[in-house]
Amino acid sequence: MKSPLPVRNGVNATRLRLPQDGPWATAMEYVLERFGHVDSIGIMNRFERGEVRALSGTIVTPDTPLAEHTFIWYYREVPPEVRLPVELEVLHQDSDLVVVDKPHFLPTTPGGGYVAESALVRLRNLLDLPELVPIHRLDRMTAGVLLFAANPDTRGKYQQLFEKRAVRKRYEAVAAVRPELDLPRVVNSRMIKSRTYLLAQEVEGDANAQTHVELLQTSDDGGGTLGRYGLEPHTGKTHQLRVHMAALGLGILNDPFYPTLLPQAADDYAKPLQLLARSIAFTDPLSGRQVEYRSGRQLSAFPPA
Incomplete structure (x- = not known):
């Protein structure tokens, strides 16, 4: 309707x-x-x-x-919101598609205490595109490449790419290193998440979540060895990457949920979750061209050499 x-x-x-x-x-x-x-x-x-x-x-x-x-x-009466001290960057814009580089801490869509302070509302106002809608989502605490549909007439073609898993998504994460762990590997498990429970869970049963995990680089700053990991999800379950990394004993740095749920606390902008949606690649359904959009952000716990 x-x-x-x-x-x-x-x-x-x-x-x-x-x-x-x-x-x-x-x-x-x-x-x-x-x-x-x-x-x-x-x-x-x-x-x-x-x-x-x-x-x-x-x-x-x-x-x-x-x-x-x-x-x-x-219309809901939206209470005043304090602007989050983070900014998003537009990577690509045409009449059908808007691609942005979302920062940590900014939710994709309005929810809870964040309405104006969401990527969707910020972009609608910034670009004067009231019909803009997200094609997929990133967790509030995850940064990186995020796609929005700007044209209601072509929106479905981009949405079908995700429904048919015709999109290649690559993430990076920072976590501890376990030398005894055999990587790269593909993690398969069955995951569930109820509307009444905050966390996603792995349960017995046929696998419905799959992630390719590889160790890209290591660094030792004197406080212990950290790894920069490449993650490629082949499915899109809620918190899938965070759960699969925790299950390997590689909880992502600064994750307040996995492997241990920490007490709720105010956002610490100096310690963002070390998870980044690095790139998205697909065949554009309108032009037929192969395209790839890449985040220019870096994970602060593992800066480039």
Whole structure:
């Protein structure tokens, strides 16, 4: 369903499904009972200003009966956000595709306490592209190459590349070195992640996650030997690279989740997760050309010689 409200300040309107019946006479009464504990005055003001719309674009007023519409759209009141001290870089832009070099700590899309401070919203505002959408995602703590579709008419062709695994993604990570570990190797396991549990887990069963791991370089700064690893995921499970590295006894440096979940703490911008999406390569579905986009970032724990 296409939202009847345009993107505003880089942020999509929120869609809400209404119940067909219940003790609420109007749509506004239902919304107030569900979300009034957060901002009852703001909710009433949005209805009174005519900012709540049905699928057809009809204004949903404070008196609109509950059952008159199944879905409504409205703008969330976004609280002020402190700008994250990180910047993204545009690597490529044309009428169909935008490729960026995402920094650590910046989420791909709005979520939780990050709305304006997401790569998507920043780019929509920076490039004046309200229809921009991500083709894939990177964890907030992971930096590197990230693709966005700029044209709704060609978006599906790029999305299909990822669905068909026709994209070659290469990552780099910094972790300790285990001399006894036989590398390179392919790690296969079955991974699951529930919506109610923070971490991904490896479980018994047929493998659904596969990662090629190799040691590219080592460095000894006197505090121990570190390795720069090349990682190539052949599947795309949540936290796959972090879980597979931890399972090898090679927990990625500065990872607060794996192998041990650390207490929640404020971001330490001096110690980003040492994981970088170095490159993405594929055959462009529009031009037919082989393309590769590479991150220019370096992992701070393993600077170039």
